[in-house]
Amino acid sequence: MNNIHLEITGVNMDFPTPNGPFRALEDVNLKVLKGEFVSIIGHSGCGKSTVLNIVAGLYQATAGGVILNGKEVIGPGPERAMVFQNHSLLPWLTAYENVELAVKTIFKGKKSKAEMKDWIEHNMKLVHMDHALHKRPDEISGGMKQRVGIARALAMEPEVLLLDEPFGALDALTRAHLQDSVMEIQADLGNTMMMVTHDVDEAVLLSDRIVMMTNGPAACVGETLHVDMPKPRDRIAVSEGKEYNNCRHEVLRFLYERHGKKVEVLETKEEGQKNDVVNFKQSKQINNKVA
Ligand SMILES: Nc1ncnc2c1ncn2[C@@H]1O[C@H](COP(=O)(O)OP(=O)(O)O)[C@@H](O)[C@H]1O
Numbered sequence: 001m002n003n004i005h006l007e008i009t010g011v012n013m014d015f016p017t018p019n020g021p022f023r024a025l026e027d028v029n030l031k032v033l034k035g036e037f038v039s040i041i042g043h044s045g046c047g048k049s050t051v052l053n054i055v056a057g058l059y060q061a062t063a064g065g066v067i068l069n070g071k072e073v074i075g076p077g078p079e080r081a082m083v084f085q086n087h088s089l090l091p092w093l094t095a096y097e098n099v100e101l102a103v104k105t106i107f108k109g110k111k112s113k114a115e116m117k118d119w120i121e122h123n124m125k126l127v128h129m130d131h132a133l134h135k136r137p138d139e140i141s142g143g144m145k146q147r148v149g150i151a152r153a154l155a156m157e158p159e160v161l162l163l164d165e166p167f168g169a170l171d172a173l174t175r176a177h178l179q180d181s182v183m184e185i186q187a188d189l190g191n192t193m194m195m196v197t198h199d200v201d202e203a204v205l206l207s208d209r210i211v212m213m214t215n216g217p218a219a220c221v222g223e224t225l226h227v228d229m230p231k232p233r234d235r236i237a238v239s240e241g242k243e244y245n246n247c248r249h250e251v252l253r254f255l256y257e258r259h260g261k262k263v264e265v266l267e268t269k270e271e272g273q274k275n276d277v278v279n280f281k282q283s284k285q286i287n288n289k290v291a
């Protein structure tokens, strides 16, 4: 028995459109270990958010499915919390009250009022927001709002944290601080994390494994890459290391040289590109073993 926490198997996703169904994903397969940090990277529109939404239970896959702890995901659940790119806080509530709303939903009848207060404050502290508990979203910066969004997700005590480009809208310095916070939190709590990003450095710095998706339509997992760097990771120290730069290079190569557009490649008759089909199939087999 291994410690597979989450398993995505044979997932297809067809979206209905006026011109008929649009196949966004085809045969997406991925196994995520307990406590693993997996990043999903790929070109804009390839289907990263769709994968995350299926894991969250917000979308139902057209075929295949997701197993969490041996049970099929059939809808949203508190064991899977999501953090979106745009904080999605309620503007009329303070930071504290935004987190409280989630805490009340999950822990009603299980925690006393005082315990809930402690729990909210504890989670705000984890994201370094304990100094601004009673500020409303329009009184705090973008980075702070994202911190509250992360605190809200953590306060649900999720086994799996799903992050959809959580730092995409932030300036570089704020993004770096939040990445450090997420690394700290994962070291403390050991959650399984799946993060969508299009930032190569972010993926390498944070991940145990990087999942590279082919371009859509009918996107799938093109390659996966293990990032073999000990944790905790210091961004300056690792950025000078060989493994960091090798991983970075591998991801960039995938993104820029071989978009791995499955449909196009498989339909191409030219000799040179037939090799791509072989390579693609081989990489798929490797993935199935690794993933
Ligand atoms: N609700 C929807 N209806 C129709 N098409 C959708 C819907 N959601 C996503 N898509 C399409 O599916 C593809 C993947 O989208 P998405 O998962 O948002 O990509 P990414 O997050 O990688 O940028 C895109 O072509 C997008 O236009």
Ligand SMILES: [Mg+2]
Residues within 6 Å of the ligand: 048, 049, 050, 196
């Ligand atoms: Mg997206």
